[in-house]
Amino acid sequence: MFHHPCINILQVCYRFWICSSAFSSLLQLKQALEVTSSLHEDANFKDFKALVKCEDPNANLYTFVGSMEYEEQQNPLSPQQLLLRDSKLRNTEYIYGAVIFTGHDTKVMHNATDPPSKRSKIERKMNRIIYFLFAVLFAIAFVGSIYFGIVTEKDLDDRHNRWYLQPETSDIFFDPRRAPAAAMFHFLTAVMLYSYLIPISLYVSIEIVKVLQSIFINKDINMYYEETDKPAHARTSNLTEELGQVDTILSDKTGTLTCNSMEFVKCSVAGTAYGRGITEVEKAMAKRNGSPLVRMVLLLLGSPPLKVSILKTKES
Numbered sequence: 001m002f003h004h005p006c007i008n009i010l011q012v013c014y015r016f017w018i019c020s021s022a023f024s025s026l027l028q029l030k031q032a033l034e035v036t037s038s039l040h041e042d043a044n045f046k047d048f049k050a051l052v053k054c055e056d057p058n059a060n061l062y063t064f065v066g067s068m069e070y071e072e073q074q075n076p077l078s079p080q081q082l083l084l085r086d087s088k089l090r091n092t093e094y095i096y097g098a099v100i101f102t103g104h105d106t107k108v109m110h111n112a113t114d115p116p117s118k119r120s121k122i123e124r125k126m127n128r129i130i131y132f133l134f135a136v137l138f139a140i141a142f143v144g145s146i147y148f149g150i151v152t153e154k155d156l157d158d159r160h161n162r163w164y165l166q167p168e169t170s171d172i173f174f175d176p177r178r179a180p181a182a183a184m185f186h187f188l189t190a191v192m193l194y195s196y197l198i199p200i201s202l203y204v205s206i207e208i209v210k211v212l213q214s215i216f217i218n219k220d221i222n223m224y225y226e227e228t229d230k231p232a233h234a235r236t237s238n239l240t241e242e243l244g245q246v247d248t249i250l251s252d253k254t255g256t257l258t259c260n261s262m263e264f265v266k267c268s269v270a271g272t273a274y275g276r277g278i279t280e281v282e283k284a285m286a287k288r289n290g291s292p293l294v295r296m297v298l299l300l301l302g303s304p305p306l307k308v309s310i311l312k313t314k315e316s
Contacts, residue, residue, distance in 0.1 A: 010080035011234030026048070027090055031080050035070055039096060050079070050098070059110035066100075084108055093175050130198065137197050139188035152176050215229050217243075 039045065054066030054077065063086065083097060084109040103109070109132040155176035172178055173185055214234035217223065223232035234240065249264065266275030 001275050018039065030083060033068065033070075033075050033077075033081060035075055045096065052098060052100065054100060055108065056105075057105035059107060061111065112297075118239060120239050122241055126202065127207070133197050133199075137194050140194055141187050144190050145183045145187035148186040149179045152182050153179035160179070207237075210240055213237065213240040 004141060049070075051069040052066060054064070054067070062079060064077060064082045070078055083095070083107045084099070088102045089095065100138070101107070153176055155174075171283045172181055175182055214237040217232050217234045217240065220232055224230075249267075264275060266273055266279070268274070
């Protein structure tokens with residue numbers, strides 16, 4: 001049994017519609033080959049024999065090169081006869097098809113990418129701080145170990161400088177005859193001693209705060225929707241501190257944009273208007289009612305004030 005395959009269509013009332021949920025919600029017309037249009041029942045496939053030859057698995061969704069040998073005739077195959085993985089039938093009960101690619105060989109899987117890791121601004125900033133503290137820690141340990149090696153090597157010349165360490169009988173940690181090794185061990189010791197500069201518990205504290213924020217969101221009565229009896233449900237605690245901090249608005253409309261330059265004018269959320277711009281609706285209402293806003297609107301558009309009096313005269 002194949003799981004999530006790419007299917008070559010053999011018969012399904014000749015034509016049918018699909019909805020490709022993986023990439024687009026628009027309906028697409030698919031069509032079987034004419035030579036298989038007479039296959040309507042399961043019994044018709046009892047003696048059915050055909051050989052499909054096609055291209056190797058690839059990531060191109062809009063091309064398909066292949067052929068089907070049926071009744072000693074070669075019939076070319078195109079994307080019109082290919083049903084991609086995760087496609088859904090519309091206005092059609094069932095289809096008959098032959099599996100072409102399965103598993104990771106399907107076109108959809110070739111185009112699949114790992115989802116990006118979403119991290120909040122606080123987490124990214126905290127990571128930068130941790131990296132900086134690591135650099136400070138290694139700098140302190142490195143400078144201290146170099147100074148320790150220099151001072152330890154001088155104990156050979158002046159044995160009374162650090163007499164309490166007894167350099168003539170000391171081990172490798174304070175042996176002036178092996179100052180480089182002593183400096184290396186001092187570096188490791190300093191890294192362990194100064195490791196308290198790294199706030200590892202800060203991650204735990206922030207995670208606890210995020211969990212508590214998620215609990216407050218789930219119990220917030222102002223986020224309860226009474227009509228459907230659905231409260232707020234925080235599925236993740238990773239981005240709770242990003243709520244309400246909107247800095248980018250993505251907009252789309254039916255058709256093709258004539259210019260890829262969009263300017264935010266105004267929007268309305270729950271009856272509250274945001275933005276200082278004047279919309280086309282407000283301009284039309286001001287002209288219709290003869291509001292003093294007409295003069296300001298036309299001045300913003302670069303029109304002379306004379307047009308204001310003309311408009312008012314016509315309306316009066």
